[in-house]
Amino acid sequence: xxxxxxxxWGTSSLRGFLMDQDGKVLETRASRHGIQNLPASGxxxxxxxxxxMCGEWVERHHIQAxxxxxxxxxxxxxxxxxxVPCPADTHSLASQAVSVNAPxxxxxxxxxxxxxxxxxxxxxxxxxxxxxxxxxxGDDANTDSERLIVLPGTHSKWVEVKDxxxxxxxxxxxxxxxxxxxxxxxxxxxxxxxxxxAADVAAEAFARxxxxxxxxxxxxxxxxxxxxxxxxxxxxxxHAALGDYLSGIVIGHELVSARxxxxxxxxxxxxxxxxxxxxxxxxxxxxIRIVCGCAPILLGNTAPAGLHRFAAALGLFxxxxxxxxSG
Amino acid sequence: xxxxxxxxWGTSSLRGFLMDQDGKVLETRASRHGIQNLPASGxxxxxxxxxxMCGEWVERHHIQAxxxxxxxxxxxxxxxxxxVPCPADTHSLASQAVSVNAPxxxxxxxxxxxxxxxxxxxxxxxxxxxxxxxxxxGDDANTDSERLIVLPGTHSKWVEVKDxxxxxxxxxxxxxxxxxxxxxxxxxxxxxxxxxxAADVAAEAFARxxxxxxxxxxxxxxxxxxxxxxxxxxxxxxHAALGDYLSGIVIGHELVSARxxxxxxxxxxxxxxxxxxxxxxxxxxxxIRIVCGCAPILLGNTAPAGLHRFAAALGLFxxxxxxxxSG
Numbered sequence: 001x002x003x004x005x006x007x008x009w010g011t012s013s014l015r016g017f018l019m020d021q022d023g024k025v026l027e028t029r030a031s032r033h034g035i036q037n038l039p040a041s042g043x044x045x046x047x048x049x050x051x052x053m054c055g056e057w058v059e060r061h062h063i064q065a066x067x068x069x070x071x072x073x074x075x076x077x078x079x080x081x082x083x084v085p086c087p088a089d090t091h092s093l094a095s096q097a098v099s100v101n102a103p104x105x106x107x108x109x110x111x112x113x114x115x116x117x118x119x120x121x122x123x124x125x126x127x128x129x130x131x132x133x134x135x136x137x138g139d140d141a142n143t144d145s146e147r148l149i150v151l152p153g154t155h156s157k158w159v160e161v162k163d164x165x166x167x168x169x170x171x172x173x174x175x176x177x178x179x180x181x182x183x184x185x186x187x188x189x190x191x192x193x194x195x196x197x198a199a200d201v202a203a204e205a206f207a208r209x210x211x212x213x214x215x216x217x218x219x220x221x222x223x224x225x226x227x228x229x230x231x232x233x234x235x236x237x238x239h240a241a242l243g244d245y246l247s248g249i250v251i252g253h254e255l256v257s258a259r260x261x262x263x264x265x266x267x268x269x270x271x272x273x274x275x276x277x278x279x280x281x282x283x284x285x286x287x288i289r290i291v292c293g294c295a296p297i298l299l300g301n302t303a304p305a306g307l308h309r310f311a312a313a314l315g316l317f318x319x320x321x322x323x324x325x326s327g
Numbered sequence: 328x329x330x331x332x333x334x335x336w337g338t339s340s341l342r343g344f345l346m347d348q349d350g351k352v353l354e355t356r357a358s359r360h361g362i363q364n365l366p367a368s369g370x371x372x373x374x375x376x377x378x379x380m381c382g383e384w385v386e387r388h389h390i391q392a393x394x395x396x397x398x399x400x401x402x403x404x405x406x407x408x409x410x411v412p413c414p415a416d417t418h419s420l421a422s423q424a425v426s427v428n429a430p431x432x433x434x435x436x437x438x439x440x441x442x443x444x445x446x447x448x449x450x451x452x453x454x455x456x457x458x459x460x461x462x463x464x465g466d467d468a469n470t471d472s473e474r475l476i477v478l479p480g481t482h483s484k485w486v487e488v489k490d491x492x493x494x495x496x497x498x499x500x501x502x503x504x505x506x507x508x509x510x511x512x513x514x515x516x517x518x519x520x521x522x523x524x525a526a527d528v529a530a531e532a533f534a535r536x537x538x539x540x541x542x543x544x545x546x547x548x549x550x551x552x553x554x555x556x557x558x559x560x561x562x563x564x565x566h567a568a569l570g571d572y573l574s575g576i577v578i579g580h581e582l583v584s585a586r587x588x589x590x591x592x593x594x595x596x597x598x599x600x601x602x603x604x605x606x607x608x609x610x611x612x613x614x615i616r617i618v619c620g621c622a623p624i625l626l627g628n629t630a631p632a633g634l635h636r637f638a639a640a641l642g643l644f645x646x647x648x649x650x651x652x653s654g
Contacts, residue, residue: 123561171553172550173513173514180507184510184511213546217584219583220584222499223584250549253545254549257544257545258546
């Protein structure tokens with residue numbers, strides 16, 4: 001029986017999940033109403049996007065309990081939720097959640113982000129990934145000792161987990177760096193839009209980029225990426241494969257840096273979990289295989305499971321609102 | 328007496344120099360008619376930009392000899408000039424120059440670019456810098472044994488010169504990387520346009536960025552640059568200084584990579600020449616001072632001297648056209 005609406009509300013997309021009390025996903029919806037692409041400005045934009053996606057769920061199932069994670073809780077979101085300092089677990093997230101009164105009598109609990117403040121004085125932040133990690137850890141999180149988890153993305157995260165708690169994490173702007181190099185520098189000029197090389201050509205170009213990263217010294221990136229132009233200029237690489245080559249260089253750099261940082265924890269792990277789905281995660285899996293010689297586990301999208309854990313930690317399934325919702 | 332028109336014709340600007348036979352610059356003009364900003368499309372754009380800047384020089388001094396360097400010789404230029412493979416000197420450039428018949432009876436000789444094809448199979452190219460280097464080497468170039476020269480820019484070049492000949496060079500896309508990170512990623516959001524910090528605050532932020540590069544391992548760039556956001560988010564760095572900090576990180580990475588590549592040739596040199604002018608070169612001078620403990624020589628703009636040497640190598644000052652021009 002439908003009991004909860006769970007929203008993964010990011011910058012460029014909104015995904016909604018209708019769940020039962022045990023976290024089973026009954027229905028999934030997706031829209032392009034990310035917080036930077038709302039149907040109206042101000043709070044109305046969020047309200048309209050919510051009603052448009054979830055109004056029918058609310059009315060059909062009389063649901064009043066909802067949870068959300070991601071940029072919806074940022075300074076540019078519906079309501080700002082704080083960054084909770086590490087170490088933090090699902091209960092820390094629940095204790096600092098903020099609520100917003102949505103249309104149709106629904107109260108949405110928005111998850112906070114996380115911050116990590118290492119001794120070097122350069123803090124790190126995440127917003128949205130903490131819920132994906134909660135989903136990856138699952139209910140038996142406390143039985144884990146130490147784990148390293150990777151979340152590829154616009155800003156990839158390498159997350160150190162101990163006893164079900166996020167102890168530390170490290171962001172790499174790799175996805176955004178790749179996009180910026182491709183869209184905003186001369187490198188994009190030789191890369192044809194929408195033209196894909198044969199799969200084996202793409203894989204070879206990607207592996208060649210990873211190989212460059214493997215032999216790189218400190219500071220070499222700005223030199224190495226220039227070859228994504230000259231190899232094309234000199235006819236030594238098919239233009240359609242230059243994007244895969246560049247992707248290999250920048251992802252490879254992240255992986256080499258992570259290998260230096262985590263050492264045996266990364267290279268000897270036979271179960272390094274990679275959270276996410278799609279082409280980007282497949283690239284990380286292949287890159288990790290080349291750099292570390294180990295095959296990571298691709299966990300897929302763990303946000304729905306994490307949102308359910310967050311809702312449970314909030315006590316939504318025993319609260320008055322849930323009693324009303326399921327009554 | 329005016330004898331030569333020399334043009335430094337790049338992507339975003341056109342600079343013209345009226346010279347006498349000895350290379351003395353008699354007049355200088357500048358316009359925004361770089362090859363991507365011409366007053367008309369096709370060859371007419373180049374012709375109009377040329378007449379607009381140089382027509383009066385041609386008519387007043389009856390000059391028919393002109394030389395040009397830079398992107399005007401690229402595939403998107405007025406006429407494409409080849410890339411001459413290294414090793415190459417001013418005479419190699421002259422031997423592969425291409426000519427274009429400009430309005431008013433002027434023949435412009437366009438300098439070729441240079442290519443370098445190292446054993447690793449990843450070629451490198453330059454177009455315009457080879458003339459600046461010719462200018463830096465001067466007429467007594469053959470008395471030099473070995474030299475390393477730095478040309479900061481959109482694509483910085485580290486150039487190895489031996490006996491007046493360019494033996495090898497290495498590009499770093501540092502300038503374009505900085506612009507792309509600032510304009511096309513989230514990092515720019517906290518950087519206020521046109522707002523400058525106090526000079527000492529800017530210098531400290533830049534030095535802090537260089538310091539990050541100095542302690543970096545392979546592949547760390549995409550992680551380190553994220554701190555140009557979080558230090559602002561956490562109020563640990565004035566937003567107006569974040570751009571200087573980011574500049575320090577990316578320039579520092581280039582310098583650390585170059586130090587690994589060139590070793591003692593870079594760090595023990597008391598006379599590492601830096602070609603160029605303005606704020607960017609001042610940053611490289613300061614960065615080299617921090618990274619290597621040595622003070623490089625800032626040579627300023629050597630393009631006019633290089634264009635004069637190129638013209639001399641072409642034989643323009645003894646040719647019929649020069650005889651006519653000076654007759």
